[in-house]
Amino acid sequence: MSQADRTLTSAKVRIAAMGDLHVKEQDSPSYKELFSEVSQEADILVLTGDLTDLGKPREAELLVADLRSCSIPVVGVLGNHDYECGHVEEVRAIIKSSGMHLLEGQAVDLNGVGFAGVKGFAGGFGRFMLSSFGEPAIKAMVAESVEESMRLENALRQIRSERAMVVLHYAPIVETVEGEPIEIYPFLGSSRLAETIDRFPVSAVVHGHAHRGKYSGKTPGGAPVYNVASHVEKPTGKAYALLDL
Numbered sequence: 001m002s003q004a005d006r007t008l009t010s011a012k013v014r015i016a017a018m019g020d021l022h023v024k025e026q027d028s029p030s031y032k033e034l035f036s037e038v039s040q041e042a043d044i045l046v047l048t049g050d051l052t053d054l055g056k057p058r059e060a061e062l063l064v065a066d067l068r069s070c071s072i073p074v075v076g077v078l079g080n081h082d083y084e085c086g087h088v089e090e091v092r093a094i095i096k097s098s099g100m101h102l103l104e105g106q107a108v109d110l111n112g113v114g115f116a117g118v119k120g121f122a123g124g125f126g127r128f129m130l131s132s133f134g135e136p137a138i139k140a141m142v143a144e145s146v147e148e149s150m151r152l153e154n155a156l157r158q159i160r161s162e163r164a165m166v167v168l169h170y171a172p173i174v175e176t177v178e179g180e181p182i183e184i185y186p187f188l189g190s191s192r193l194a195e196t197i198d199r200f201p202v203s204a205v206v207h208g209h210a211h212r213g214k215y216s217g218k219t220p221g222g223a224p225v226y227n228v229a230s231h232v233e234k235p236t237g238k239a240y241a242l243l244d245l
């Protein structure tokens with residue numbers, strides 16, 4: 001490794017992270033000024049899903065128009081809202097046309113940081129995690145949760161950087177969904193994601209989805225986890241968090 005490469009690897013990278021923009025066709029706030037501000041504050045922008053409100057192609061087009069004011073690399077994943085209208089393939093294509101690194105079981109290296117991302121899925125946490133038992137519908141739900149965890153594992157295996165960030169929509173731990181009604185915890189994330197994360201050296205995890213959740217927590221293995229949904233209060237006092245890796 002050259003001296004230049006060592007310097008790049010050791011230099012701190014500032015990441016702005018936020019989720020749950022929920023861009024609508026009408027009466028949606030513009031994110032142009034925010035993305036422009038983020039470009040001055042950070043080296044990379046990470047978006048943690050629910051980029052659109054109903055998964056409509058027009059909503060994705062409005063997001064992409066706002067992203068033109070962002071002059072730094074953008075990494076992101078989709079959320080459950082981005083699937084709502086059944087046009088996810090078109091939404092995906094529109095978002096990728098902006099140059100965003102849209103991760104769906106893949107990894108990308110930017111500025112010496114490896115990003116591994118999946119949407120994730122529901123399933124519950126700890127000893128209350130849903131098991132594959134009973135009706136086919138329950139087994140299908142658990143299978144989807146397991147599949148997302150396997151895709152995350154495959155993405156993490158692709159990372160060669162010393163620093164790694166996991167990008168999710170659903171939460172991997174219960175701590176960062178605290179504040180939401182306890183009855184909906186099983187639909188906000190799954191401990192299976194944390195089990196996968198803890199098999200790898202991960203510097204930080206970001207997710208959204210839980211609008212009333214808590215900003216920070218840790219996986220059982222000690223990886224820092226941040227709920228960066230735009231609605232969650234953050235140390236920055238902004239809609240986005242700033243993380244140095």
